[in-house]
Amino acid sequence: MVPQEEPVCPIYGEPVADPNAHRLWIQEALNLQLAEPDVRTLGQRLYDALRGGIQQGRLPPGSALPSSRQLATELGIGRNTVLSAVDRLVAEGFLVSRPGAGVFIADWQRGPQTPLDVPSSTPVTLSRRGERLLDFTAPPSARHAAFAPGVPALDRFPRERWQRLLRRHQQRAPIDWFDYRNEGGVKALREALCDYLRLSRSVRCRPEQVLITQGAQQGFELIARLLADVGDDVWLEEPGYGGAQACFAAAGLSLQPVPVDDEGLNVASLPPETPSPKLIYVTPSHQYPSGATLSLARRTALLGLAQQHGAWIIEDDYDSEFRYTSAPIASLQGLMDNAPVIYVGTFSKVLYPGLRLGYLVLPPSLVTSFQRINARLHREGQYVTQAALADFIGEGHFARHVARMRQCYRTRQATLRRALAPAVARGLELSSGHAGMHLVAYLASHDLERELIRRGEQAGLRLSPLSDHYLQAPGRPGLVLGYAGAPEAEIERAGRWLGEHWLALTT
Numbered sequence: 001m002v003p004q005e006e007p008v009c010p011i012y013g014e015p016v017a018d019p020n021a022h023r024l025w026i027q028e029a030l031n032l033q034l035a036e037p038d039v040r041t042l043g044q045r046l047y048d049a050l051r052g053g054i055q056q057g058r059l060p061p062g063s064a065l066p067s068s069r070q071l072a073t074e075l076g077i078g079r080n081t082v083l084s085a086v087d088r089l090v091a092e093g094f095l096v097s098r099p100g101a102g103v104f105i106a107d108w109q110r111g112p113q114t115p116l117d118v119p120s121s122t123p124v125t126l127s128r129r130g131e132r133l134l135d136f137t138a139p140p141s142a143r144h145a146a147f148a149p150g151v152p153a154l155d156r157f158p159r160e161r162w163q164r165l166l167r168r169h170q171q172r173a174p175i176d177w178f179d180y181r182n183e184g185g186v187k188a189l190r191e192a193l194c195d196y197l198r199l200s201r202s203v204r205c206r207p208e209q210v211l212i213t214q215g216a217q218q219g220f221e222l223i224a225r226l227l228a229d230v231g232d233d234v235w236l237e238e239p240g241y242g243g244a245q246a247c248f249a250a251a252g253l254s255l256q257p258v259p260v261d262d263e264g265l266n267v268a269s270l271p272p273e274t275p276s277p278k279l280i281y282v283t284p285s286h287q288y289p290s291g292a293t294l295s296l297a298r299r300t301a302l303l304g305l306a307q308q309h310g311a312w313i314i315e316d317d318y319d320s321e322f323r324y325t326s327a328p329i330a331s332l333q334g335l336m337d338n339a340p341v342i343y344v345g346t347f348s349k350v351l352y353p354g355l356r357l358g359y360l361v362l363p364p365s366l367v368t369s370f371q372r373i374n375a376r377l378h379r380e381g382q383y384v385t386q387a388a389l390a391d392f393i394g395e396g397h398f399a400r401h402v403a404r405m406r407q408c409y410r411t412r413q414a415t416l417r418r419a420l421a422p423a424v425a426r427g428l429e430l431s432s433g434h435a436g437m438h439l440v441a442y443l444a445s446h447d448l449e450r451e452l453i454r455r456g457e458q459a460g461l462r463l464s465p466l467s468d469h470y471l472q473a474p475g476r477p478g479l480v481l482g483y484a485g486a487p488e489a490e491i492e493r494a495g496r497w498l499g500e501h502w503l504a505l506t507t
Helices: 023-035 040-055 068-074 078-091 128-134 159-172 185-203 215-228 242-250 294-310 362-376 383-394 396-427 444-457 489-504
Strands: 095-098 101-105 209-215 233-238 255-263 281-284 311-316 341-346 358-363 438-442 478-482
Touching: 040 078, 068 078, 068 358, 078 209, 128 255, 185 209, 185 341, 185 358, 185 383, 209 215, 215 242, 215 281, 215 341, 215 358, 215 362, 233 396, 242 255, 242 281, 242 478, 281 294, 358 362, 362 383, 383 396, 396 438, 396 489, 444 478, 444 489
Parallel strands: 233 255, 233 281, 281 311, 311 341
Antiparallel strands: 095 101, 209 358, 341 358, 438 478
């Protein structure tokens, strides 16, 4: 008997397994997948099934694929459907077509590639900068609920009116909005913002000084990149806003914490040998998270100090609209002509975070550089949204929404205070709450802070530790309690829960 030759791959000339062993799998597997209800087209399902069989090794390299006619007949589908899937797999390198011989399974794993379905053994490591940035982040929350800081009342936003404005400008969008632009944002929005800021915040500006950004975070990043070099010092409030801390850390700046007291940032408390700053970050109207307002004497001193050191002050005015005991405080930027101040604003707190729009008010000497580099690094865009927002402001909807939210947040804060009243009567200390969207509950120890957070997780409540807002450990223990983003009934329940557990742990 003449021995039969071992099957050889017609593409690579190497021995292969029985070239017919896979045919039964093809018919059974493909028929099963094609018979089940699915939103995918037949061609997509055939492609997915064949590719999966190849990657899993069910269709070994060198095996011949049945002809398109045979596959179409066996599967009960059109031949063009088969050809479309096969052509796609040939183009991607999973199949090889050999004229006159047919289509064969390619040895798609040849070379140094790791099989796609085998986890890589290479450890995943972040850069030193990346590891440091993790210190400024918190695990994602499943949803916004009571106590989530910085979340506005999304249920009160006038969505239907906003959608009408968006549709209006989508239909009227000029052709140049589809191109790259370098103007700092839609002119109408910059004009509307200037009018609003001059009246409500005493900001000194002209429309050409306004640069529209994709939120305050992008503004901080631009300032850090354009006005400081790696290793330069930035003075930051202690405790302070983690988003700004993260941006400056990512830029490689040296973070110098400056203590905050009842009058806000206290630069006089720094040792005389403290290096001069290149940047000074401050939330003067409503310090985050303590709620303090920077006193007039300290504002004046800070402006003089910035001029003395040749530093730029970054004034973050993130929620200045929401004051409950007085009119909004005038901006630091507006205290003097040619102030060394970059004013940063955002619509995330006033309207909704997903809007992703903020702005910088720049000194005239910085405007051209910031416009050009912003367009180079981030590109301008969202012109339809910007135009809709200009109308939202210009037609008075913005002012009315702010007024409604001010009353809403006053009510929600009062609800939280009532719920916590039994604990306050027994010694729980709360911040003043004269402005903003959160209260701070000061605690006696870090153990108490950790235990309340642990119990909150078990109860489905996300509690934000005050100590995380400090650059220098251990920081003062406490909880940052957002109240703006949840209905009164939910605030009531969460507040009572917190008060009861605080009492149980402290008495």
